[in-house]
Amino acid sequence: GGTGSRESQPLLNMLLRSELLGADYASPKSDKGESKRGPGNFMPEPSNLFRFKTSLDTMVEDPRSIYELSPVGGNSRRLLSTPRKAKRKIPKIPFKVLDAPSLQDDFYLNLVDWSAMNVLAVGLGSCVYLWSACTSKVIKLCDLGPENTVTSVSWTQRGTHLAVGTNIGEVQIWDTGKCKRIRSLEGHGARVGTMSWNSHTLASGSRDRSIFLRDIRVKDPVISQLSGHKQEVCGLRWSFDDNQLASGGNDNKLFIWDMHSTTPVTRFVEHSAAVKAIAWSPHQHGLLASGGGTADRCIRFWNTLTSSPLSCVDTGSQVCNLMWSKNVNEIVSTHGYSLNQIIIWKYPFMSKVATLTGHTYRVLYLAMSPDGQTIVTGAGDETLRFWNAFPPPKSKDGALGQSLLFPAGNDLR
Template identity: 60%
Template sequence: MILLPKKTPQKTPSSKRRNSMCGDRFIPNYSSGDKETQYNLAGPLTPSKGKRRLPPGECDAVKEEQNKIYDSVVKLEILGQDLYDNPLEKITKQRTSVYSFKTPKKRTYQMMDSDSPSQHKYSLTPVSQASQNLLLTPRKATRHISKTPYKVLDAPELQDDFYLNLVDWSSTNQLSVGLGSCVYLWSACNSRVTRLCDLGPFDSVTSVNWMQKGTHLAVGTNRGLVQLWDIQRGRKIRQFSGHQARVGSLAWNGDILTSGSRDRQILNRDIRVSNDYIKKYLGHKQEVCGLKWNYEENQLASGGNDNKLIIWDKASTTPLYRLEDHVAAVKAVSWSPHQHGLLASGGGTADRKILFWNTLNGQCVQGIDTGSQVCNLSWSKTTNELVSTHGYSQNQIIIWKYPSMHQIATLIGHTYRVLYLAMSPDGQNIVTGAGDETLRFWNVFNKSKSKETQNGALSLFGHIR
């Protein structure tokens, strides 16, 4: 028989834990007389059970605010300064030579000073008074943007074509959508859907655009025609010719209707005269897919598939500026309502940039690479913010803060390129359309949602999704 040495028993992790456990009661030791260094806090406070759970989007904003406060407190405690001060300046002022001699100041004692409750040694927190003041300062309410649409509408036959403009929102709160050969109107007040027109089997809708007053709708067709519809009467009142190819972009300037086509022409039409058009702009070498008049109504911005962005003066047919910084098709153009002469433009898949232009001198003010195809741009009517919709490869919607171009929120929901964008007349909501044949309504600029906008996902034809 072979005897093996007896193994000494080893302590299990549970026994180690039992030996290392400490009691939950702490009695401070004041034997040294230094109350300030001997005092320790108890444990962390238990969180309140009745607190409201925040949605994910709001949680991110709260966490970001808390991280900023934490950084400020750390800088106050370590460097003796706030996050927004210059740390090097503070350190330079406090740091002196080790060989310098400074006469100590005489300490003045006041009666009952050592027993005053305001003394730091009696404080229930280890942080300084400055940090306590920072933590107790009321914070600005965090802005919450819902990451999910408040309404989804089915839009069968909504084309997945980058060069078309098939969605627009009127000043009377009606949404127009071009689906195949038909134009449908959706009322945001009562969610009623009506069919405005049907172009028949040999034509299709390629663009829609509302007049500023919201009573007339311009419809561009694949055959190069432009129709003018009176919404109150529900009938077509004019039809303009002049283009030899589809009309993919439209823009109103008072009583002047401007159309851009695949035939590379831009035509101005005055609806008060009988002529088909009164002025022709020639400058693009490929299809015109983006058109916007500025708010002063004296400059026109046109973007084309030739990667060019051209600024036109209302009184001349010669280009005011020919801007060639984009390296892909320019469909997204939007004028700022807050700053005179500020224009934003976005490039396609090979470009992916948003550029900002000063149209008073033709200079590029700023630019940013978004990482995705820029399909649409729209400025907020109430704040200095910008909405962009994107295609390849993330199909996202981004809310930007201008001029810092900080991303306030990123909205994801479409499974195809977000090719269409329109803003509500009050400037609070946006609608986006994509090749996945859905229209999604997002609440991006207001703080609260109305009750009537929380009806869930509906179909454009009234069927439940």
Template identity: 60%
Template sequence: MADEDLSSSSKPYLINHPSKIARPSLSLDKKIDEGPTTPSQIIDRMINSNHYPSPSRTILSDRFIPSRTSSNFSLFNLTPSPSSKNQPDGARSEESPSAYTSLLRAALFGPDSGSFFPGTPDKGPPNRNIFRFKTETKRPLPSLMPFGPDDSIPGVSYSPVKTPRKVPRSPYKVLDAPALQDDFYLNLVDWSSHNVLAVGLGNCVYLWNACSSKVTKLCDLGVDDSVCSVGWAQRGTHLAVGTNNGKVQIWDASRCKRIRTMEGHRFRVGALAWSSSVLSSGSRDKNIFQRDIRAQDDYVSKLTGHKSEVCGLKWSYDNRELASGGNDNRLFVWNQHSTQPVLKYSEHTAAVKAIAWSPHLHGLLASGGGTADRCIRFWNTTTNSQLGCMDTGSQLATLTGHTYRVLYLAISPDGQTIVTGAGDETLKFWNVFPSSKSQKAYTIEQQEIARLLEVPEKAVGKN
């Protein structure tokens, strides 16, 4: 019996398994490589191994040894200490790191230093696991600094820091303008959308082509009349001329030909404004006439309300509202079909000549007063309210260079250059709003208009 026990113990042990499972699947005949067991073997394998974890991949830890960088050791502090229970809430909150400190550290030293505990999870469902066995590479957090773009954030653009714009102290071009009237209530300079400047000098109108620097004489009203206002249509091909005799003439600038003469005013026409095919004219007779150049009548409607000469007119960019300023210190707003002003403003204390609509915000209107007022006021015609007031300190413009007061101003079609005219009979060009890229190329249509304006007439003035 003893021999049987010894003989049976010397036999290899057999594992009983179900009949449905094949025997080779649980065979223990093969020797399992348990890897290095001594410390020296482990160190040798670490040194000689060429397999380094990629920073862009998930780093796996051992089955039983958790990863240090991913474990949330802050959960060990969930149970407050007995000493902290007796402290007031304010004292405990002061000891804890504030959000501001965390944001500041992340901004100054990088996103990895923004959290006080390594591997702190992002906002999301709370994970109560203390130990973790893998480390997932996360995208770096966006920079919290107000300067410099962060390339790791797709779809987010940062505007560069703008350098202060320097206003030039001297003009880059000066043109002589003999017989330019020193009258505050006239509007004798206008710049077309085709880069052609119209100037009324005495009883003549001249066109200065900014593309070719050529000067062309458009018309001569004679010794019995004089030019009081000029205004280009939006297309830049037709020019309206207001005269001292109360007439309005329409000229085709490309052919230097008068198309039509319209009457109605009893005194000089000092203000003109276009709205598509409708021309508004303001006069010393206190009236505003709406003229449709497609109709046979000289005017289609008459706007009344001013108590003195109308010296400023401007249509909004959507052609829905007309603003008018007068020597009665009043600013009126009209719509397309009204014969009486829908809005009236009387805050100015001097004549209102300077009027401008915002091309970006509907209903935003700016108006400037004369010497006694010296203010630029901003209005919201949608809510019928004044938005602000700026005291300029003088009726004169801030650009120095003219020896007399600045009376006329126009801006180029590209929005970079302004021209000013004064009683010293000069026109000065200022590069006030330069762009980052030089815009010297013009469209084919602009070049065609410039070529047509070079008529073989006697040129006056020099570049």
């Protein structure tokens, strides 16, 4: 109710000004004049204010309107009949649900990623499965065997190669077109729960508290080893210009790194729980969002160009993932204890656009379709749910693009 009343307030203001002050003060053009007298000051300076014996012609735009039954004047009726911009409706139920047996309920893992080629990669137990959003076909990419499990998956930007992080600290690079493993990268001493690509450079974060930067094209791939976190590294994201890497840890710290330093260039320490959820804004250079775990529950925004905090909102529950819309200035968060919700927020005021429910376990996994319209969420309830969350991208001529095609089929394997 509160959101609806806020949305109708501008119309109500215009209606009151039209009825009380006349037609000249109902048009949006008068807003520009008002701003000179300061915000919120709607009182004009009519020449006939408190004059005695105002003529009928100056009071009534149309003399016949005196005999009409409606208490609302003609100008106000025209105002009410003006088409209002339709509010975007976000469906509260997923349009598709896939069964995902053995999808782990582990906060520190990243087991779902959606490629630029429109293929979803999902780690289930010791296996990685690829699901084509165009054809609904599923293939098993790999099986690590009974002694190992998949702990993270991450597509390259072009979407043809997939990095697979494992429980034993190995990172495998797969050519998904050929279903062939092309590299195995060792170095981590514990599970690799998070990875992020920067062109040919892969950042991997581990329970061993270290971050490796590796160029997978060269024989000796290690560019640098980044040390700073005191506990498991559970979140990694490169900025869109590939100049900054954000890392979150189970030590409640958020660090910013660049390509030329092995120590953080900025340290943010305001969170009071693990920082897994990290997202760079595609709309504003240097704007970073991060979310804290169960004891924190907050989404915080940072300016990494000035190393300064911007704002904070308490969500009321564990923040598991954050992702910005590509098409509008909104951000989606997924939550664990205790509400298991998906929330779409309007930035920068952080008003809720929609709250989506349905998962019965923590919503630990989140990915977005290449066109930015659809999000997929995963949880320990062993389901993947697809939601129509955002409007389509606009083409160069301003027209809305086409949606992805999702054929039938409801089992991932």
